[in-house]
Amino acid sequence: MESALGLDSYQATMMILVFVVLGLGIGALFLALFLPVRWKLKYWMEFAFVGLLFVFVGYGDWRSAEIVEAYQAEMAQAGVLDEPALEGASDFDQEIKVIAFQWGFAFLTEGNEISRNAAVVQPGETILFRIFSNDVIHGFNIPAVGITAEFDPGKERDVWIRAPLEPGKYLIQCLNYCGIGHAQMKAWLVVEGAES
Incomplete structure (x- = not known):
């Protein structure tokens, strides 16, 4: 290369x-x-x-x-571009649906619990995010775990992470300019447990 x-x-x-x-x-x-x-x-x-x-x-x-x-x-x-088998949620500790919209994120868990500003996980869990935009192109970035994804409206994008081991609140943000409220399009990855 x-x-x-x-x-x-x-x-x-x-x-x-x-x-x-x-x-x-x-x-x-x-x-x-x-x-x-x-x-x-x-x-x-x-x-x-x-x-x-x-x-x-x-x-x-x-x-x-x-x-x-x-x-x-x-x-x-x-073999790097081979799609991982994301069909079965059994490979992941938790599956969270993410709906991105101008200018926020909504998180829907497997138990049909919805949160407007936080995805709650346990330390070290593997999490599958099924991300969907209903309006414009958005970005999904969690700097603490090194994941960035861009997704188009009307199409689902699957990304997975391993949650940080240290309990706390980790920033989730949109990295694609999506309108006047883009700077406020933030949420939290909340890793439960006592912070040290």
């Missing part, structure tokens, strides 16, 4: 081309501002410049898609 920071990667080539074009553009701007005689670009030059930008974008998109496909093929060959 290519290193994103490697000097021989296509990203480095693209960055060099971008800086060359940027430098030429800034140079042309200074020439236009400070030369005693005014000059104007020919129309074909303007079209050529815009065409060059389209070539850069097309090349970058093509190479990015090529790298993603190679990465996915490598992961599939290693």
Whole structure:
């Protein structure tokens, strides 16, 4: 796999081309501002410049898609992309349905208990979250357990975590800007037990 920071990667080539074009553009701007005689670009030059930008974008998109496909093929060959069996809740200590909406989360447990702002779990439990959005694209992030997921409206997304061993309240937040109340779209993962 290519290193994103490697000097021989296509990203480095693209960055060099971008800086060359940027430098030429800034140079042309200074020439236009400070030369005693005014000059104007020919129309074909303007079209050529815009065409060059389209070539850069097309090349970058093509190479990015090529790298993603190679990465996915490598992961599939290693078995990393195989979907885990999430059908049976027996693999998990708890299954919680999450309904995301502007601008909050609702948690529905297997016992049909609903909470507007907290998912209550036990230390070390494996939790399956079945996440659903009923309006816009939202994100589901629990920084303490290193999970981030994005999900589209009308489609269920399953993610699972192992609850922290230390009892306490852990932040759950939306990471996708979902409207004016996005900053308040927070809830808590409550790990029960006496805090030390």
